[in-house]
Amino acid sequence: MEDTNTRGYATATFERKVIQPRLIIQALAFTGILYFCVGQTPPETTKTRFPPVETRTTFSTTVGHSVIYHASQQSGLPASGLRIVQVRPQTWSDNCLGLADSRGFCTQMAVPGWQIAVMSGQQRWIYRTNASGSVIKLEREIPSPSS
Template sequence: MKFPNNNQLSPFHRVFQVPKGAVLTLLLTSLLYWGLNVNHSTANAISLVQPALRDKPGTACAKSDKLGTACAKSERTTVSSHGKSAQLAQNTNQQSKVLPKRIAKAILRDASKRSDIPMRDLQVTQATPKTFSNPCIFKFGEVCTREYKPVEGWEVNVQVKNDSWTYHVDKSGSQVVLDPKVSASQPTAMPKALEATILRDASQRSKTPVAQLKITQATQKTFGNPCEFKFGEICTKEFNPIGGWEVVVAGGSQSWTYHVNESGSQVVLDPKAASQ
């Protein structure tokens, strides 16, 4: 059978007759295009898997065999990281609920001074972290405004013999306040200088020699404000505390009640006794 030569081909056959070089070029171009599509699809697949790994570590890893090993390592790392963060937060929270030793010592030192009992015989029985709404509440004020000026600190109970004393202390330990309702009776703990000052005043008022006068009771107290300190019968509920003593002096058939501050600079006789 004879084939026609190129010159004898019909116009239709001539249109579809392509050189070999052109065919090779078309083939390489097709392969390259196919390869780019494969890479692009793989990149898209990975980008879809990664958010799933972050949100649900186990799910994406289970659906992808190729990423199995990497997913397992990533999941273990994520769980370990979350575990350490949770443990750190828990430890920090627990530490914030523990009364610092230096603050406990400051409170026990104050209780020891007031009760004349060695620190080793005193014990903190309870310590609760609190946010006091304002300084008035922090200082055990009974009637306080609604001003919000918070004081971060602690409410602490101290066992003193058979009694329990309540303290408020700020978080720095610079302010240690004993509940004014607590009174420690300690006849021998009042400084001798205060005793001498009070006896001298009682002697001058009663015209009785100091040798014939005797302090029968001395109670350490925190007076709510200057009005209460001065034996005021009608006082406001202002809380402006004065630390000091309530002292009873006896001479013959008479007795006098005094209030004296801690420094001895203010000595006030009960007006009822002065009028007798």
């Protein structure tokens, strides 16, 4: 019996020594196959480094409420008497929304936003906003024909 046990131990040791290098070779071969099959993609040189400015194509109610509130404060009319009659997406040329004044400096950059018409009776106001509605500027007031 001692002969069998010694022989079994020797066989197990031999199999371990043979199997370990096989596993290493298989792992290296598999890694090489993946490396050459998947490959490395070259960097795209046609794209800009920075992602484009997000432009919203859907008008949010938050922006609409902000403009109505602003128009109400400016005109002294109740917000319930004002309504938005036209909304157009617009990209402004600067952070002043294209309405520079002598009090501030405007940075030249594309600013996505909205041009919004608000109406009360015959009175109409045109507003400009950025995409989030955090900047609201009166573009012009169109008086009623009777005034």
